[in-house]
Amino acid sequence: MRHYLQFKDLSAEEYDYLLGRATLIKKRFKNYEKYTPLFDRTLAMIFEKASTRTRVSFEAGMYQMGGSVVNLTSGDSQLGRAEPIEDSARVISRMVDVVMIRTFEHTKIEAFAAHSRVPVINGLTNEYHPCQILADVFTYIEHRGSIRGKVVAWVGDGNNMANTWLQAADVLGFTLHVSTPSGYEIDAKVAGVSNQACVKVFDNPMDACRGAHLVTTDVWTSMGYEAENEARQKAFADWRVDRDMLAVAQPDVLFMHCLPAHRGEEVDADVIDGPHSVVWDEAENRMHVQKALMEYLLLGRMG
Numbered sequence: 001m002r003h004y005l006q007f008k009d010l011s012a013e014e015y016d017y018l019l020g021r022a023t024l025i026k027k028r029f030k031n032y033e034k035y036t037p038l039f040d041r042t043l044a045m046i047f048e049k050a051s052t053r054t055r056v057s058f059e060a061g062m063y064q065m066g067g068s069v070v071n072l073t074s075g076d077s078q079l080g081r082a083e084p085i086e087d088s089a090r091v092i093s094r095m096v097d098v099v100m101i102r103t104f105e106h107t108k109i110e111a112f113a114a115h116s117r118v119p120v121i122n123g124l125t126n127e128y129h130p131c132q133i134l135a136d137v138f139t140y141i142e143h144r145g146s147i148r149g150k151v152v153a154w155v156g157d158g159n160n161m162a163n164t165w166l167q168a169a170d171v172l173g174f175t176l177h178v179s180t181p182s183g184y185e186i187d188a189k190v191a192g193v194s195n196q197a198c199v200k201v202f203d204n205p206m207d208a209c210r211g212a213h214l215v216t217t218d219v220w221t222s223m224g225y226e227a228e229n230e231a232r233q234k235a236f237a238d239w240r241v242d243r244d245m246l247a248v249a250q251p252d253v254l255f256m257h258c259l260p261a262h263r264g265e266e267v268d269a270d271v272i273d274g275p276h277s278v279v280w281d282e283a284e285n286r287m288h289v290q291k292a293l294m295e296y297l298l299l300g301r302m303g
């Protein structure tokens with residue numbers, strides 16, 4: 001049994017396979033071809049933070065594959081009344097076939113996984129967001145071909161998205177240019193990447209974007225960090241992705257943002273709504289890659 005808690009849980013070879021399956025599964029969906037290999041299987045989703053994309057993509061994806069979904073939040077389950085996470089894992093995993101969790105500390109999802117009889121998927125923790133980067137890599141490849149050897153520029157917070165991009169650079173063989181305000185750097189220990197050759201750090205976000213094939217950013221204040229919002233608004237003021245940053249990147253640079261976005265904060269409207277932006281494909285692709293992921297975790301390799 002395999003879990004998907006961090007991007008580095010799968011190998012480059014497995015990603016090749018998985019992204020190939022996602023291509024096929026997406027094609028079937030676009031052609032209105034029924035594909036229901038998860039008939040009779042149930043996904044439990046546990047949300048301790050808000051969500052639009054993760055909720056809709058997992059729920060719609062599971063139904064499309066013939067399965068069904070149970071949605072839990074801390075507010076409407078015993079999770080919010082201090083039932084131990086280990087006990088919740090033991091109980092829930094006796095009744096369903098796969099569990100997706102969005103929560104705060106990563107240690108919580110690890111504790112759940114350690115006591116689960118079924119695969120557990122990380123739908124975002126404070127530290128990582130692997131399903132999102134899976135969709136982002138898939139979207140890059142769809143638009144531009146292989147990501148190996150390319151340069152991805154991360155502008156903004158050294159957060160869950162940044163940590164996961166770093167793991168992806170390590171696993172898939174591309175370079176991550178990182179520019180964060182001081183005090184908001186990526187913590188190498190949290191990112192958990194031993195190969196420092198895949199990352200270059202820049203003080204100036206403009207320098208990070210120079211020559212990049214993909215420029216990407218995220219909100220200045222992630223869920224769970226709202227108390228720091230005022231300080232962050234000040235610290236991040238020069239880390240807004242604008243037209244000038246894209247102008248020094250590759251001429252065919254792509255712009256991505258995991259969404260939700262705040263136009264005029266971390267990104268200018270003419271960038272996110274402009275010709276380099278692929279954010280809507282990126283959001284849609286969450287569903288296709290997660291269908292491939294659930295197929296892989298539950299059924300193994302097909303054919």
Ligand code: CP
Nearest residue numbers: 051052053054258259
């Ligand atoms: N990108 C992402 O995970 O979006 P949601 O918070 O809406 O799920």
Ligand code: NVA
Nearest residue numbers: 159218222223258259
């Ligand atoms: N870094 C953001 C991503 C939201 C999808 C957060 O954790 O809130």
